[in-house]
Amino acid sequence: MGELQKNTRFEHLLRLADTNLILGHRMSEWIGKSPILEEELALTNIGLDLIGQARALYEHAVAVSGEEDNRDADDLVFLRDAPEYKNLLLVERENGDFAHTMVRQMFYSAFAVPVWEALTRSVDSEVAGIAGRAEKESLYHLRHASEWILRMGDGTEESHQRVQDAVDALWMYTGEMFDMDEVETAAFEAGHGVDLTAVRSEWEKTVREVLTAATLDYPEDCWMLKGGRTGKHTEHLGHLLSDMQFLQRAYPGQKW
């Protein structure tokens, strides 16, 4: 097992942190607009968990990068432009209707659970610690989203159609999650990362179980869009960042 290069290690942490942050921010966009009060609590709590996981990872990434990079966690979040963000494309997709939000959440959480579980065995003890808690939190998120998909899929004709539309529309963004590129491979070989090929089979099993229970069709193989992990994003991320980063861009260094 070779030593992981510092910049690869930083990059690997950043990808995971960015994905959680962006999805967390998407959840925060539901504040004040949720269908019912309990759901308002759920969506914001899920968002809070995700942003908390991201924060721990950013802080650790900053510590790992050492003095060569003098940015702190807030700088990473508020002062990077879209091409410097390394999140998965799936999580930057707009909220759409409630069915879209829940399907996106289920797709991501079904991936996050086995990823965090594998990371509890990371050679980096801080990451293993963050992962131990995040795995259990992600299980709650997965269960919550799955329950809604079950209810909507097996609900009225309209709810069924909406959730099936969401499944079909988001499917092409799921393939990227399992892409073992250079960074993922190096991280995995050094004991810092995850074998995403193994994660794929667990993900497919979970998703199939949920969709089947919800009387929904499991999509056929199709072309998959990728690029998020290398900074090639859809236009949705730019709009999200302009909202999220507004304050620090307009009033640099402003504190609460």
Add this chain to the structure above:
Amino acid sequence: MVSTPPHSDAEDRQALLEHARAVLDQVCDPEIPVLTIRDIGILRDVAMDDDGTIEVVITPTYSGCPAMGMIAIEVELALAKAGIDAHRVSLRHSPPWTTDWISDDAREKLRAYGIAPPKKGSNSKRALFSDEVITCPKCGASDTEKISEFGSTACKALYRCRNCREPFDYFKCI
């Protein structure tokens, strides 16, 4: 000649460390004031480094717990009030906090406060569609229903008792 035995440096250090520990054992969780941060397991370690600085290690409960910043401030305030100015508070994620670290005594305090305590050792459950039986902290009935998996704070779910009709918080397992 009568004299008090000279205090050794080691004795002073030990006394200061014990004082710091006693002070920190009194710090309460800002969101669940019936529990101390020791009861919940947030306070992981209190030690002293070579130059006499008190090193406090705390661990977050839920990743998104907004109270962590407040807890760090309460720790610093408690030490400062006790005259222990040389201190440092750090956050450690490993090993990850789990509700299993909440002591039996603390679970009883939670129940008396109206919060159903977390189940022990049930945090590895992976079933997607299932409900666990949570006992009402007010009347003890097990005929309860989940209103929301996510409650007033990151660590709680919202339940309702079908027997006494009261809503209550359940401290979720992680």
